Amino acid sequence: DVKVTQSSRYLVKRTGEKVFLECVQDMDHENMFWYRQDPGLGLRLIYFSYDVKMKEKGDIPEGYSVSREKKERFSLILESASTNQTSMYLCASSFTIGTGEGYGYTFGSGTRLTVV
Amino acid sequence: QKEVEQNSGPLSVPEGAIASLNCTYSDRGSQSFFWYRQYSGKSPELIMFIYSNGDKEDGRFTAQLNKASQYVSLLIRDSQPSDSATYLCAVNINNDMRFGAGTRLTVKP
Numbered sequence: 001d002v003k004v005t006q007s008s009r010y011l012v013k014r015t016g017e018k019v020f021l022e023c024v025q026d027m028d029h030e031n032m033f034w035y036r037q038d039p040g041l042g043l044r045l046i047y048f049s050y051d052v053k054m055k056e057k058g059d060i061p062e063g064y065s066v067s068r069e070k071k072e073r074f075s076l077i078l079e080s081a082s083t084n085q086t087s088m089y090l091c092a093s094s095f096t097i098g099t100g101e102g103y104g105y106t107f108g109s110g111t112r113l114t115v116v
Numbered sequence: 117q118k119e120v121e122q123n124s125g126p127l128s129v130p131e132g133a134i135a136s137l138n139c140t141y142s143d144r145g146s147q148s149f150f151w152y153r154q155y156s157g158k159s160p161e162l163i164m165f166i167y168s169n170g171d172k173e174d175g176r177f178t179a180q181l182n183k184a185s186q187y188v189s190l191l192i193r194d195s196q197p198s199d200s201a202t203y204l205c206a207v208n209i210n211n212d213m214r215f216g217a218g219t220r221l222t223v224k225p
Contacts, residue, residue: 031211042217043160043204050211090159096211104150104162104206105213 003027006091006108013115019078021111023091031094032074033105034058034066036087043090049074050096081115088112119143120207122216131225135192139205139216142186149181149188152204154218160204164190195223 007022025032033048035058045058047066055066063085067075074093078085089112092105122139129135137151148167152160166172166179166188178191188207192199200223205216 033213040217043215104152104165105160106162107159110159 004091004093004106004108006089006111008111009109011111011113013078013081013113015082015115017078017081017115019081019113019115021076021078021089021091021113023074023076023093023108024072025074025093025106026072027093027095027106028071029093029106030071030096032068033092033094034064034074034076035090035092036060036085037090037110038087046076078113081113083115086113086115118216119214120205120216122203122205122219124217124219126220126222128222128224129195131195131197131223133195133223135195135199135221135223137190137192137203137205137219137221139188139190139207140186141188141205141207141214143207143209143214144183144186146183146186146207146209148208149179150206150208150213151177151179151190152206152215154202154204156201192221195221197223197225199223 004025034046035043049055049068065077091108094105095103151164153163154160164179166181172179176193180189202218202220204218
């Protein structure tokens, strides 16, 4: 089974802290994604990466950055945590085949981040 | 118009009934279509995908795709209380996956 592992299930951080969320996948997937999920707002894409050292902004990148130094690892960084970044953060990964027909995503178990 | 629209529900069906979940999408270039199940407090889990017009069956689940109408649905036959979850529709175009907001399904014993 494909596994996508997120380093923490629950995190509590203080406003202004720099926060690192780690995600590791073990199936050699090219693509990795970071989403946040909030009640009533659904899944919103923060950043994604189709290859090592490559990153693209999603729909809501403000206040976040990412790093992909190795194919299996994709890190989300909150440069200066704020209370409006309290959310469930979900990492996902996938293969790509052909010119756009893709496999579905495999999600990690999520990190529930609370910023106080 | 949202890119992927789902009825937010909640949808409630009795145990043993057929649950029908619907999704429409706006981009005619969409190439592949997915259904995810998300239990409360858990992450989404892929349960079905479909690429071609028509029906695709997997156990109690059937995905239906009509590209002309830009419509995809998920039918759950013989619904069980364990099917109670939020179901997310997702549409992929050129590796850009767009999710609907989800439909919450409750199956009552």
